[in-house]
Amino acid sequence: MRKKEDVFSRNDFLWGSGTAAYQCEGAWDADGKGLGEWDYFNHNSALNIHNEDGDNASNFYYDYEKDINLMAEGSQNAYRFSISWARIMPTGYGEVNQQGIDFYNRVINYCLEKGIEPNVTLFHYDLPYELARQGGWLNHKITDYFNEYAKICFEAFGDRVKMWSTINEPRYYSYCTNIVGNYPPNRRLDFQSYFQYQYNLMIASSKAIRSFKEMGLDGYIGVVHDNGHVELDPDTINPDEVYEMADFFYNTLILEPSLLGKLPDNLEKMKQKYGFMILHDINEEEIFREGVGNYIGINLYNRQYVKHWEEGESEVFHNNKGTRSNSLEGIRLESLFESSFDPHVRRNKWGREVNPRVMYTGLMELKEKYNNPLILVTENGHGIYESPDENDYVEDNERIEIFSEFLDNLLKAKKEGADVRGYYHWSTMDLYSWINGYEKRYGLVRVDFEDNYKRTPKKSYYWFKDFINNYYSNNRNG
Template sequence: MSEKFLWGSATAAYQCEGAWDADGKGLGEWDVFSHGNPLNINGATGDVSCDFYHRYEEDIDLMKASGQNTYRFSISWARIIPEGIGAVNQQGIDFYNRVIDYCLLNGIEPNVTLFHYDLPNALAEQGGWANRTIVDAFAEYARVCFKAFGDRVKLWVTINELRYYAYCSNIVGNYPPNHKQDFQRYFTVIYHEVLASAKAVKIYKSLELKGEIGIAHDSCNVEVDTITKNPERVKLIAENFYNNLILDTAINGVLPASLILQLQEFGIDTSFMKFDDTFDFREGTIDFLGLNVYNRYYVTDSSDEPTEVFHNNKGAGSSMKEGIRIKGWFENSFDLTTQRNLWGREIYPQCMYDTLFDIKNKYGDIPVYITENGHGCYETADENGYVEDDERIAMMQAYIDKMLEAKSEGCNVKGYYAWSTMDLYSWVNGYEKRYGLVRVDFDDKRLPRYPKKSFYWYKELVSSII
């Protein structure tokens, strides 16, 4: 793997591939959810999406044209092992071999994620990540992928956004299996994710493949509002909720003791944590950390109001600001001077700098890749299909400036991935919320691609730094 700084972009399998039932692919949890669940509020599906499955060469050609030297994408578990365990689908292996080989042919380093939200439905029906049996199922799936692609793929991510996936699935309830405020399940799911990730890392290292393996964690900078009465207590509780179960185990190989006590005091049954797992954590520490950086977690004391989740999947149709109140623990504070996107999420470039230094101060010099950073918005193309997305450019430039500032001051940042390569399915937000550097015209069955203004901005930025 090259030591040069990596500049690229990212996608995820269900969000861009389409071909949802093609060539032996198994049924996925999101296939079932998007096809009939009333909680799929926009009615959109990933059945076709960008049709990356058939258009990958065109999309990789565009990456090359913009000067990108890496591409982060995920593998669909159900495309490789249709039932989640058991028989391997050779046609799925063949597809990802084609993608990997075409990347390498064009000088683009593949960065491959094993799990990005899309669970095989057969496993979902058995309890998904809340069922401990998934740990070994994931480990075996990882082994299949390492053996099939590990000779060429030198950067691996086990699981994308372990916390945010568990949060949306079990606290917000907008992602399948749509549990709401189920804190028992939330912590059980994260624990099984970190254990499965550690087992996969252990397998990867046992195969003596020449590469690196890590996880991708969502924005992790916890900042305590100055009005907070018990700032040290609030910060520790919030760090345990957002970060420590994932980062302490993945980087240091140990469970945070304060978290276990906190969960027990909160009434969480911690019997899902087994003593023997400590050996897997110790032997399955990561080589690098991926960070998906969008916002900070701005927190203060919990009020006496009931636990409540604030989440907006309606965009401009809602004024709700993203956040949570957990009675007895903490709640999110809202800085009225900070800009937010139309989905209620804070736009706060300083969090890029703060997050990188948080990691350096807590975990030392571990290599970090910014595995996602981008801006979702509504867009209107001109008569030629061109989008002048100045808002995206300004936002991303501000975050990149903060990343480069942290890098110049000693943070071990190795790469940056724009989210996303092209417009794609944005989960329950459907297709109106767009992130791409390339516009996809979803109203045209041919799905033509149109590079946006941000595409050319990114090309210039990369060429000026590389």
Template sequence: MAKKLYKDFLWGGSTASYQCEGAWNEDGKGLGEWDVFSHGNPLNINGCTGDVSCDFYHRYKEDIDMMAEGNQNTFRFSISWARIMPNGRGEVNQGGIDFYTRVIDYCLEKNIEPNVTLFHYDLPETIAKEDGFANRDTIDAFVEYAKVCFKAFGDRVKLWVTINEPKYYAYCSNVVGNYPPNHKQDFQRYFNVVYNEAVASAKAIAAYREMNLDGKIGIVHDSSNVEVAPDCKEPEKVYLRADMFYNGIILNTALKGELPGAFIPFLYEMNVDPSFIKFEDALTFKNGLVDFMGMNVYNRFYVTDYSEGETEVFHNNKGARSKMKEGIRIKNMYETTDDPNTKRNLWGREIYPRCMYNTLMEI
């Protein structure tokens, strides 16, 4: 079966730098926003850190060997921005370049295609202190960092992802508030961050092509599938609102090179000031179309009419210790709802495998 699949598929595993590397302060790496959060923020409810984690930094050969033994032929991993550029811009850390060179070379030695993500939730702390992706200056800092990586690894890496799940990163950081910088229900900042991430991604893609590298480059979006409950009174309006909230910026700019026509009216309806949208970005989006769209599929967004109550976000960080169901209610807009025919996992997230098929067909 594996031999048949490999004719058409890359079949492998995926990690993120902070989640697996450890070595948080070794070989010239700068502080990342998660280093600071995990070491002292009271919202780190379990007191866990990524200081050691899976110790991939020191044991990457063991992990890659296991992938090869399991007949995996690709490895998707992210680069720590602060390991390459400790201050987010300017100085390049040779220790970081050397580490990822070793990882990439060992993947190739084992016939495993490296699939490299530039940003997976882990801003350098210096950039985070400048308001992160809510600050338009971060766009140019990200492109500078991307060019360093393209130059160092582009001869061997043929699959690149600019940003992993820009919407979910912005959502957890600015709506749920469980990711640093822990803003809650800050919809102005949420849309600002997602938009700037989309601009940064498009600019990095254009820079990659300007360097005449021969790989493919895209972005990874998460869980785009919006479905409307059958008893919804205004299904078209509810669908449009939810689709604008979850997908409007990322899918349209990455795949079509433009913002959807309904997007700015939707922002006004959300009481969001759209002044972060700049005229010159229209050309940036046109020049930054993706070669591929990655999808991380966890769940659908099952929505209906807004019923009553203030805006509220439901998010379970405690697993079986909480009865909270994942979802959101946005006053006068829409809310997520329960499907009585599906179950939920221990974190309150719906178990609905068909959303994988529906996601692909919808896109």
């Protein structure tokens, strides 16, 4: 049986890439898998604006060996992927689908055969449809359903998997489902649901981590949070108050339970500011206290650049249309704060800041505010439009330039004492980018969705391989 110590026994740092089940697997109804919320949404909703779905996605369900081989050939030693809850439990509770367990066993075993450390995420946005029909993450029962699902996965895979993530981006997931309204069930500017979702997701995560410990399992386990590092526009009025409100909105309802084992001290104050209530679990103090993991995963792309509210009703700004929209990513919260837009910072074609410096400032903030936890950068990358040459090869120089800047800032934070021990580039291969569909590409490897899902490594794949090899060479010699 593998041990926790095996994770870093061969390498002092995990260099890899990541995917998520719905975005890459395909086989949406194969081998006993149940219906997922995204299956239902993409097949039935007019809000699927690009009329694309993950039915086949990147065909990873059938081509996983090709992708793992490419990771190994690219000198990657770690792979972050998620399990489809509905593939393990078709309705989210009750019946267990052995064919789903068999599939993930094959993936895990092949990773280990190729020298790749599997990092398994239990929930990455893809809720079983039956649970969505019962109210999804607003139904408190789901926290126990998730705990039972987690225990099944721990039992099935825990002898080999030593790196676990309970929930991917509980804050951003809640933001897209309840504020932006671009993810199912498509509520918009619903702040009550936004905060209740986060609370229930963190109760579920904490219950699963407590079960992990009670089962005597050996390994690393934590939550994955989307970096919400807040920076203030220099012209902000009442900066301390604006910072507190923004940090609560973006961070503390996730980071404090996951790292400190408690709810934020200013929760009651923020309930008044935002005008929401929480339906609390009667055992929350015990659940959070016993549900602290031993690392934090950070998905890091950008900062949250804000200022005081000036005027106007609450409004969310989001761009899922790329160059067909001029919208810049941000939000205005009436009487509280609003996003500021820095004209000196680059943005991608979907209106999001591209600011590699934030890799350093975000990691250092975690070090200083949360007692220097063990950190894995579980997601970081750059989405672009791409055109291959006649050989299906992509010279993604823009990605390489930004990739390099992010990694320079990561190594700077590591050198200055941040306990960061892993980096996963998003994504392993081109995949379904949620509501953006397939034209927004993140992969190190091109997937030709029109030609049997043919894989072709991009220039960035080879650049990352050289970077990893140079890192180990320099460390051995230094």
